[in-house]
Amino acid sequence: MTGDPDIPPFFEVSDLRQTLGGHEVLRGVSLVVPQGLTTVILGGSGAGKSVLLRHLNGLMKPQSGTVRVQGVDLGPLSENDLRPIRRRIGVLFQDGALFDSMSVGDNVAFPLREQGERDRGAIARRVDEVLTLVGLKGQEHKRPDTLSGGMRKRVSLARAMAARPDCLLYDEPTAGLDPILSENITRLIGDLKTEFHLTSVMVTHHLGAMRTVADQVIFLKDGVVRYAGSPGGLDRSADPAIREFLAADAMGIS
Ligand SMILES: Nc1ncnc2c1ncn2[C@@H]1O[C@H](COP(=O)(O)OP(=O)(O)O)[C@@H](O)[C@H]1O
Ligand SMILES: [Mg+2]
Numbered sequence: 001m002t003g004d005p006d007i008p009p010f011f012e013v014s015d016l017r018q019t020l021g022g023h024e025v026l027r028g029v030s031l032v033v034p035q036g037l038t039t040v041i042l043g044g045s046g047a048g049k050s051v052l053l054r055h056l057n058g059l060m061k062p063q064s065g066t067v068r069v070q071g072v073d074l075g076p077l078s079e080n081d082l083r084p085i086r087r088r089i090g091v092l093f094q095d096g097a098l099f100d101s102m103s104v105g106d107n108v109a110f111p112l113r114e115q116g117e118r119d120r121g122a123i124a125r126r127v128d129e130v131l132t133l134v135g136l137k138g139q140e141h142k143r144p145d146t147l148s149g150g151m152r153k154r155v156s157l158a159r160a161m162a163a164r165p166d167c168l169l170y171d172e173p174t175a176g177l178d179p180i181l182s183e184n185i186t187r188l189i190g191d192l193k194t195e196f197h198l199t200s201v202m203v204t205h206h207l208g209a210m211r212t213v214a215d216q217v218i219f220l221k222d223g224v225v226r227y228a229g230s231p232g233g234l235d236r237s238a239d240p241a242i243r244e245f246l247a248a249d250a251m252g253i254s
Contacts (some may be wrong), residue, residue, distance in 0.1 A: 007034070007035045007036070008035070008070060008071055009032045009033055009034050009035060010033050010034065010035045010069065010070060010166075010167055010199040011031075011032070011033035011056055011067065011068065011069060011199075011201070012031075012032055012033075012066075012067075012068040012071075013029055013030055013031045013032075013052075013055070013056075013065070013066070013067050013068075014030045014065055014066050014068075015028050015029075015030055015064070015065040015066075016028070016029040016030070016052070016055060016062050016064075016065035016066070016067060017029075017062065017063050017064045017065050018048075018051060018055070018060065018062065018063045018223075019063055020051065024223060025048045025051050025223050026048050026051060026052060026055075026223040027222070027223040027224050028065070028224070029048075029052060029065070029220070029223065029224070029225055030065075030225065031218055031225060031228060033056075033199060033201055033216075034199075034215075034216065035199050036197045036198070036199055037193075037199065037200075037215040037216060038189075038190075038193050038199075038200040038201075038202065038213045038214055038215050038216070039200070039201050039202070039214070039215065039216045039217070039218060040201075040202045040203075040204060040209075040210040040213065040214040040216070040217045040218070040231075041053070041201065041202070041203045041204075041217075041218050041220055042204060042205070042207070042210050042217055042218065042219050042220070042234075042245075043205065043219055043220035043221055043245075044205055044221065044245060045205060047220045047221050047222065047223070048220055048222070048223040049171075049203040049204075049205075049220055050094065050171055050172075050203060052203075052220065053169055053171055053201065053203050055067050055074075056069075056089070056169060056201060057069075057082075057085070057086050057089045057091060057169065058074040058077065058082045058085065058086065061074075061075065062075060069085050069088075069089075072085065087115060087163060087165070088165055088166045088167060089165055089166070089167045089168075089169060090111075090159075090160035090161060090162075090163070090165035090167070090168045090169070091160060091168070091169045091171075092153075092156050092157055092160045092168065092169065092170045092171065092173055093156070093171050094171040094172045094175060097156070098144040098152060098155060098156060098159075099144070100143065100144050100145040102143075102144075103140060103141055103142065103143060104131070104136070104139050104140055104141070104142045104143070104144060104147075104155050105124075105127050105131075105140030105141065107144060107155060107159055108127045108130060108131060108140075108155065108158045108159045108162050109123045109126075109127050109162065110159060110162075111159060111160075111162050111163040112126060112127075112162055112163055115163055126162060127140060127158075127162070128140075130158040130159075130161045130162050131155075131158050133158065133161065133192070134154040134155070134157050134158045134161075134188060135154060135188075136151065136154050136155065136158065139151075139155075149176055149177055149181070150177055150181035150184065150185065153173060153177065153181075153185050154185070154188070157173075157185070157188065157189075157192075161192070165198070166198065166199060167198060167199040167200065167201070168189075168192070168198055168199075168200045168201075169200075169201050169202075169203075170189065170200065170201070170202040170203065170204075171203045172203060172204055172205070172206075173185055173186070173189060173202065173204070173209070174186060174204065174206050174209045175206075179208075182206070182208070182209065183208070183212070186208070186209045186212040186213060187212065189202065189213055190212055190213045193213070200213070202214075207245075207246070207249040210231065211231055214231045216228070216229065216230065217229065217230070217231050217234050219234060219237075219239075219241075219242055219245070221241045221245075226239050226241055226242060227239060227242055234246075
């Protein structure tokens with residue numbers, strides 16, 4: 001699925017290369033993330049998925065190649081110039097990255113305060129709204145370290161949504177969750193897309209999560225895009241690397 005041809009893509013990555021620790025982690029990655037759809041970046045451990053995701057909001061700068069957000073090349077931008085772009089992009093990191101010294105409410109309010117929101121009533125209302133959205137209404141006063149893994153993911157999701165981003169980036173949102181929690185969080189991510197028309201990019205090694213949410217799937221191996229297209233097309237791919245990945249998943253060893 002390529003999205004509406006009249007709407008410019010949200011992200012456009014072209015010939016992106018990145019070397020880390022002497023190892024070429026991304027070897028000429030090009031991809032397009034259509035606006036309003038969910039793109040899943042699928043691949044095994046060490047494929048370069050997290051490194052790629054970090055380029056999308058300018059956390060990492062390309063060694064060569066370009067990353068464009070709604071037509072704007074991030075490469076030449078200073079940290080100051082990147083700030084307004086990052087505000088439009090919510091991020092859910094792999095480990096959740098919650099502040100355990102702060103209450104759930106303060107964690108969720110963090111991006112609002114960072115953007116200069118000072119109206120305590122408005123902050124409290126928005127915190128209540130997004131916690132309700134993720135099924136955690138009334139949990140503001142809890143401490144994150146007293147919550148289960150699944151609840152922590154929900155708090156992270158609420159925090160990523162708090163400042164009403166246009167786009168959400170997810171890094172392995174189902175990692176460390178049992179199959180039922182994993183399915184719950186994936187469904188929630190799917191619901192958010194449908195309800196708010198968010199552009200989403202989800203990095204995962206989890207085929208089930210991909211199937212639940214993907215409009216478009218990009219399969220990455222050793223820093224190279226081996227497939228970009230519909231989830232159904234991935235199943236029909238003859239690429240041995242993809243066949244192997246699908247077979248490993250079917251045997252529950254991915
Ligand atoms: N900061 C870094 N310094 C050196 N090597 C790194 C760094 N970050 C990632 N790598 C390496 O890059 C490769 C891809 O990493 P990553 O994007 O995290 O993979 P994954 O697909 O599992 O998310 C791995 O071999 C990893 O060891
Ligand atoms: Mg990763």
